[in-house]
Amino acid sequence: MDLKAADQITQIPVIDFTKDPQDLEEGSDGWKKLCDQVREACEEYGCFQVIYTNKISTELREEMFKALKELFHLPDETKMKNTGSKPYNGYIGKIDVVPLYESLGIEDVLNLEAVQAFAQLMWPDGNSVFCEIVNSMTRKMYDLNLIILKLLMKSYGVEKYYSSYVDGSDMVFRAMKYEPPNSNDSEIGLAAHVDKSFLSILCQDSVQGLEVLSKGGTWLRVAPLPGAFTVFIGDALKAWSNGRLHGVKHRVMMCGDKARYSFALFSAPKEGWVVEVPDEMVDKEHPLLFQSFNYTDFLHYYYSHIDDGNELEVYAGV
Numbered sequence: 001m002d003l004k005a006a007d008q009i010t011q012i013p014v015i016d017f018t019k020d021p022q023d024l025e026e027g028s029d030g031w032k033k034l035c036d037q038v039r040e041a042c043e044e045y046g047c048f049q050v051i052y053t054n055k056i057s058t059e060l061r062e063e064m065f066k067a068l069k070e071l072f073h074l075p076d077e078t079k080m081k082n083t084g085s086k087p088y089n090g091y092i093g094k095i096d097v098v099p100l101y102e103s104l105g106i107e108d109v110l111n112l113e114a115v116q117a118f119a120q121l122m123w124p125d126g127n128s129v130f131c132e133i134v135n136s137m138t139r140k141m142y143d144l145n146l147i148i149l150k151l152l153m154k155s156y157g158v159e160k161y162y163s164s165y166v167d168g169s170d171m172v173f174r175a176m177k178y179e180p181p182n183s184n185d186s187e188i189g190l191a192a193h194v195d196k197s198f199l200s201i202l203c204q205d206s207v208q209g210l211e212v213l214s215k216g217g218t219w220l221r222v223a224p225l226p227g228a229f230t231v232f233i234g235d236a237l238k239a240w241s242n243g244r245l246h247g248v249k250h251r252v253m254m255c256g257d258k259a260r261y262s263f264a265l266f267s268a269p270k271e272g273w274v275v276e277v278p279d280e281m282v283d284k285e286h287p288l289l290f291q292s293f294n295y296t297d298f299l300h301y302y303y304s305h306i307d308d309g310n311e312l313e314v315y316a317g318v
């Protein structure tokens with residue numbers, strides 16, 4: 001891409017999965033096109049917006065945001081009962097470094113019992129409506145996660161690793177709320193970071209705030225398109241792909257007078273999983289960039305060295 005064209009980029013790619021239902025049929029011409037589009041977006045930007053309205057309806061999104069508003073409205077002492085088994089998987093509320101940010105997490109979210117246990121902690125009699133909405137939404141987001149993983153693996157000709165990645169992933173759900181800033185200036189909602197996951201799939205409401213860093217060093221706003229989900233490549237998939245997929249840095253900047261809500265499904269390697277670059281991803285043009293590493297050890301390293309988004313290179317770079 002020439003520099004002039006790069007200067008003009010103001011948006012991350014938008015890929016429409018709803019144009020033709022056949023596009024999602026493996027092996028169809030549409031599918032092959034999607035493979036190329038998804039791979040190109042993930043190599044160049046490390047993220048893209050996907051339109052997926054035929055599978056996840058506007059109604060379900062709206063129900064989800066309504067449920068989240070109710071959830072965040074609970075007293076702080078109730079929300080604080082949400083403690084994850086790993087750092088950052090439970091409640092985080094208005095901490096000094098990101099005072100506008102608040103979030104709650106559900107580990108093993110595809111397991112209905114885990115969602116019910118979470119609801120039981122939040123509401124005295126549980127909340128079956130909440131459980132149904134979260135269950136339905138996260139299952140559909142999981143399907144989307146699998147489609148994207150498959151498209152990427154197909155595109156590199158390494159589908160044979162697909163099932164081991166499916167079996168080796170944990171699914172964690174996070175709901176986020178950002179208060180509007182206290183001044184007229186924009187304020188940091190969530191500090192710049194690269195996700196540690198394989199893939200993250202995020203849904204934002206209509207309040208602007210999400211930004212991603214382009215390879216050229218410009219912060220690009222991710223427009224809150226109705227019906228779109230934003231997909232991010234995380235460090236685990238970046239390492240696995242031998243750095244071909246770009247682990248994109250992103251942040252939330254808040255301005256205006258409205259609170260912002262978002263929710264995300266993260267697929268991350270299971271406890272103790274070893275991230276290893278497959279031989280097929282290494283060749284003359286792509287020399288090995290990352291040595292194999294235990295994902296849990298990497299997370300421990302990350303939590304004690306959160307820095308400028310280059311933790312993966314420092315920890316596992318060859």
Ligand SMILES: O=C(O)CCC(=O)C(=O)O
Binds near residue numbers: 195204262264
């Ligand atoms: O709320 C958002 O839009 C971004 C959240 C995010 O990047 C994260 O939770 O990792």
Ligand SMILES: [Fe+2]
Binds near residue numbers: 193250
């Ligand atoms: Fe993130």
